[in-house]
Amino acid sequence: MRERHILGVSGGRDSAALAVHMRQTRPDLRLEYFFTDTGKELPEVYSFLDRLEGFLGQPIARLNPDRDFDFWMAEYGNFLPSPRTRWCTRQLKLRPLEHWLRADLEAGVTVHSYVAIRADEPSREGYTSTQSNMLVHLPLRDAGIDRKGVIDILRNADVGEPEYYDWRSRSGCTFCFFQQKIEWVRLAERHPDRFDEAVAYEKTAIDGGSPFTWSQGESLIALTKPDRVAQIKADYEKRLDRLRKRRPANPLSGRSPETIDDVYGIEEASAGCVICHK
Ligand code: SF4
Structure with a gap:
């Protein structure tokens, strides 16, 4: 019986490091790398994906949704996606993946899925499948990484990190609602065109009667008024x-630099997801 080995990269550092790790430790596996592209990246x-492909020496398959963000937003009554109603992940990330695998899973092919759960995040569950012939592996955790x-x-492989880590904490859509207000x-400062697009979606949602804004409790327009920006900064x-006073820098400690999640005291596992943010 045929088997497939798949590894989803999100554009974040953990899944990229997993791809590098697998290439280095299991060159015997015929791994298929994929990226589910929401069209809002x-x-x-x-x-970063281009650099990673250069290291892997093979393409990362781009899985595009059959219907785009605008279609699904209209379908969901012009409500923005939110942590409680994550239609974006379901329709733009999981659905294309299911399409990609469906025929093989139904034919009984065993699909091995390699998921980037690290050793220091014990509470993450990983992507579980309802299909018994889809097996999930967690190589980073198994190797204590x-x-x-x-x-x-990533540094040793010369792949480096995605540049957005300079100003935001995780991968995912430009307007992901998991962002902090500082992000x-x-x-708005780094990609004003993308910010304006998010503002336009929010306006459509509010005009359509949605009570939700992208960022809890205030609109993006209110959030980017000069006084408010100064306050957030x-x-x-x-x-x-x-945080730095509590955790003084010690070059010998080997600790990684502070993230925005560290600054806000947010548990990484509760502020993102395996599919979008690894
Ligand atoms: S990154 Fe955020 S907005 Fe995009 S699909 Fe994932 S949860 Fe939804």
Whole structure:
């Protein structure tokens, strides 16, 4: 019986490090790398995928949804996706993956899926399938590789990290609702066209009667008023300062640098997902 070995890269560092790790430790496997493209990705994601492909020496399959974000937003009554109603992940990430695998899974092919859960995040469940012939493997966890280990793997392979980590904490759509307010401010500064697109979606949602905004409790327009931007930046700096005083830098500790999640005290596992943010 035929088998397939698949590895989904999200544009984030963990899944990229897993791809590198597998290439280095299991060159015997015929791994198929894939990326589910929502059509709302940052340009930095594509340049990172290009670099990763260069290291892997093979293409990363781009799985495109049959219907785009605009179609699904209209389908869901012009409501923005939110942590509680994540139609975006279901329709733009999982559905294309299911299409890609369906015929083989139904034919009884065993599909081995390699998922980037690290050793230092024990609470993550990984992508589980309802199909008994889809088997999930967690090689980073099995090899004891943590966040620092992931960064080292990417650095040593000369792949480096996606450039967006300079200003935001995780991969995913330009307007992902898991972003912190400081990340919205930075999106407006770095990619004003993408920010304007998010504003336009939010306006459509509010005009259509949706009570939800992208960022909890305030619209993007309110969030980017000069006074509010200054307040958000000052709050971020204050928190960062507090964190650094609590965790003074020690070059010998081998600890990886602070993330935005660290600054806001957010558990990584509760602020993102395996499919979009690894
Ligand atoms: S990255 Fe965010 S907005 Fe995009 S599909 Fe995932 S949860 Fe939805």
